[in-house]
Structures are given as structure tokens and as C-alpha cells.
């Protein structure tokens with residue numbers, strides 16, 4: 001027999017998973033609209049090929065795509081597997097955060113931040129941009145969390161705000177300096193402005209100690225994605241292989257840090 005608490009846990013996990021799938025679908029749409037200059041608030045969801053309005057049965061995360069065989073029901077045009085993949089990724093991200101942090105204020109903050117990271121990863125993959133709106137959204141989420149902590153009366157909100165800002169600056173300034181030097185050495189832009197802003201945001205959320213881990217992991221992921229991307233693009237020769245979006249690597253590193261950042265940092269601080 002399942003205990004009452006484990007039943008409740010399974011039920012909550014299920015709810016979070018469904019919420020993650022639906023948010024994934026919404027964030028896909030949001031990212032697409034941001035890069036295609038459509039209003040993110042107005043207008044109904046439509047097929048990106050034929051423009052046909054989508055009904056409720058076309059909008060069920062993952063299932064609609066599977067049932068339609070990965071094609072639009074109206075024009076038969078192929079629908080990228082990226083859509084259900086993003087929905088699943090969002091689901092896994094939300095569930096992992098819930099399992100790590102439970103039903104807490106911190107979990108709510110990190111779920112919101114993960115949503116922002118997903119959107120900017122999609123826009124960076126498609127258009128090589130990390131929209132300023134996503135950076136502002138991430139800062140607003142962090143500020144709201146600090147205010148919420150203050151409202152609980154724990155008395156650490158001011159210290160939290162101060163540490164966040166200091167860490168953001170401590171992380172961003174050396175990266176800007178390094179980027180400027182790299183630009184000179186390489187004779188081209190090495191790191192996008194959006195990437196630097198995203199590292200600043202990572203500093204706000206995780207503190208500079210955990211950011212060292214994020215920077216290292218993002219670099220490793222960036223190199224791996226770069227090699228995969230380069231081997232894919234070498235045939236068509238259309239896209240510039242030097243232009244590899246770094247945002248998704250930073251976002252992925254932030255997600256890993258949410259889950260294991262603290263033990264990793266205490267482990268490597270313990271080495272000294």
C-alpha cells in the first residue's frame with residue numbers, strides 16, 4: 001500500500017509534470033513570436049506554414065504532434081520535432097526542480113527562471129539573440145523572490161539582495177574584460193552581449209562560487225555543441241560555423257547548477 005505522503009508526492013509530481021508540458025508549449029509559442037515580431041499577448045496560435053488557427057486538439061503538448069504524425073492537420077507541412085522535444089524538456093526541468101526543492105518559494109523562483117532560460121535558448125538557437133526582455137524577466141523574478149523572502153519576515157532579504165547584486169557584478173566584470181581581450185586577439189566578436197548579461201543574471205541567482213561551476217560547464221557544453229553544430233553545417237555551408245549560440249549552453253549549465261550546484265561547490269571548496 002502506498003502511504004498517504006508518498007501518494008501526495010506522486011500526485012504533486014504528476015501535476016508539476018503536466019504544468020511543465022503546458023508551459024513548454026506556451027514558451028515555444030512565446031519564443032517563436034518574439035523572433036518573428038508578433039505580439040506575445042494577442043492573436044491565437046496558428047500553423048507557422050499555412051497560418052490556420054489551431055484548435056484545442058492541436059494544442060495538447062506532445063500528444064497532438066504524435067497523433068498527427070509530426071504534420072500540420074490542415075496543410076500537411078512537417079512540424080519540427082523540436083516542439084514536442086521542448087515540451088518534454090520543460091516537463092523534465094520542472095519535475096527535477098520540484099523533486100529537489102519541494103513545494104517551496106525557491107522552487108517557484110527556479111521554475112520561473114527555468115522558463116526564462118528555455119525561451120532565451122530557443123531565440124538564441126533560431127536568431128542568435130538573447131532578447132533583453134528575457135534578461136529583464138529573469139531580474140524581475142529574482143527581485144520578486146527577494147521581496148517574497150522579505151515578506152516571510154526571515155530578516156535575510158536585505159543581505160540576500162546585497163549578495164545577489166555583488167555576485168552579479170563580480171561575475172560579469174571579469175567576463176566583460178576577458179571578452180574585450182578575446183575580441184582584440186581574435187579580431188572578431190568572441191562573446192555576445194546577451195551572453196555577458198546572462199552570466200550577470202546567473203551571478204544574481206547562484207552567487208559567484210557556483211557561477212565558476214556554471215562558467216566551466218557552459219564552456220564544455222559550448223565546445224561540444226560547437227563540434228556537433230559544425231559537423232552538421234559543414235555540408236550545406238549556409239550558416240557561419242563561427243557563430244555558435246552560447247545561450248543554450250549557459251542555460252543548461254544553470255539548470256545543472258540548480259540541481260547539484262551546492263554539493264559541487266562544497267566539494268571543491270573542501271579540496272583546499
Ligand SMILES: [Zn+2]
Pocket residue numbers: 047048049050051052072073074075076077
Ligand atoms: Zn499548416
